[in-house]
Amino acid sequence: MKQLIRYFSIAIIFLSFSAYAVSQDGKKDSVKVGVLKWGTANWELKTLLDKKLDNKNKYKLEVVGLANKNASATALQGGEVDVILTDYIWVNRQRAEGADFAFVPHSLTVGGLIASPDSGIVNVSDLKGKKIGIAGGPVDKSWVILQAYAKEKFGMTLKDEVETVFAAPAVINEQLMDGNVDAVLNFWHYNARLKAAGMNEVISVKEVLKELKLNDQTPLLGWVFEKKWADENLKLITAFLNSSFQTKEILLNDIGQWENLKKKMKADEDETLFVALRDAYRDGIVTEFKQDHISSASEVFAVMASIGGEKLVGSSSNLDPNTFWKAYIE
Template sequence: MNISRRALCGVALLAAVNPLGIHALASPSAPKIRVGVLKFGTVNWELDTIKHNKFDAANGIEVEVVYFAGEDATNVAMLAGDLDVIVSDWLWVSRQRSEGEDLTLAPYSTAVGAIMVKNVSPIRGIPDLVGKKIGVAGGSLDKSWLLIQGLARRDHGIDLGKEGDVVFGAPPLLSEKALSGELDAVLNFWHFCARLEANGFRRLIGADDAAKALGASGPVSALGYVFREKWADENPDAAMSFVKASAQAKKLLDESDAEWRRLAPVVRAEGGELEVLRDRYREGIPKRPLAEEERDAAKLYEILAELGGEKLVGEARQMAPGTFWAALKT
């Protein structure tokens, strides 16, 4: 199916002014795009918004959501050719490109983790973390942890990995231990941080703060929609239509509190938690030109390569060209 971009825009506009007519607008032979995601991951919020509001049909495609139990499983399925799109970070995409895969990504979210402490905690800065029990989600090579360690070393001469009592664990478990007071501080993924924020915690320092301090000029997408360049080249209209459907969903989630109330059962949050998650999600919507994000990601890549070494990035010391989908720069 070959649809021009002008036609796609026209379909999207008609859908916007006549949402009840979307079914009629969608072609029964619309290209299907298989998107692999974690069963309870935050990406489901956007995909649910796309499907519920039929933004995929309005753009001439059909999004099929395929659920997986873990990130490794989605990565394997992507590399095996069983999926068209997954969500991952640019470090993984760059490493795969350096090793011969033709993966590329379109920015999904700039939301990143942060070190959280209780509102009443005496911890006010990085130096106060020395000797404290710190929970870290994502493992020793988590990029948020590496960036914050890099900043601690540069600005304070502190090796948090050695001078803090660091424990690694699953995000839900670490949040529970932080709430119970078993941890002095916790570095968790953004949505767990938001839930903690709604329950008496505050941000000490975010990975985004560390990234800017280390040279980024603005927010950099931590995650992106990942697909094969060959697939995008062979299906340019479908690939761009998926990006447009994503943008429409983000716009709705950015502007509509009612949509968030509808999503509450999917988000599994109510009241204050839902509001904080909504606000932090909105802050993470990418708004910068792709070229700017790409330049900053390349700077951060070199820093992370130094901090994480070959275990993190493989043999490549610079971000692979084409990690960010070039079509979005035109």
């Protein structure tokens, strides 16, 4: 009996030391990433898991599906998830209000103005007197940057020269297809569906940025997390970010990999739609975080602030240099 007690005592001591070592290290072995339940970020995360890139980078990815953008912000702020996908303008706004979130680029500023082939709209100046459907509200970022372009190139105060209709993305697409609006600004994947259905892209956001002498490779969306959490879990967040960029390389360079995503893309029965979504996604991929992302984002931010004002950017009219998490590239 004494021997048995001694055996269990040694086992307990061993387990205690093991647990102590883990707790002393303070690093978790998993990352909880919150994304919209039906969002396109799931295409990357599915591929990451299918390729076991979390295991290869020595951590475990946990994907948490969330209902909408507000739910994502709430989950991050409440500590229910470690990382979410959102834009750097939101991060900058939160930082101006005292939060300490940080951003690492995920995808470029993409999208565009879409019109029907018989609308007579071939450039932005043709929008005068037309009706435009816009997803995302009056301070939608594509709408804001298009206004800056119209003012710079054509001297137009676009919001005063068109009739705007704001609605949910699916409704905006229906409005164009039914001929109730002349053109639309929608999220990139809804635009891809319109192009697959025969609609024309009048001008892309990338082209708008070029015309404004801004960098068309400027990121908009990124992985966002609390800086304190990242500092305390440096190896863990780095492992997640590394695996994310590795997955992007696969999706950019291995076309065959996309066949595994058809069902998740809801394009398994429509090859034209599948190709449109695949190519549009690949067009927005950021393959690495570069220092010039910060300077180009700052320039785009200034333009958006000049048009969108406080309703878009909050109390800060400049990009906080710590909005981007530079520790990842330093």
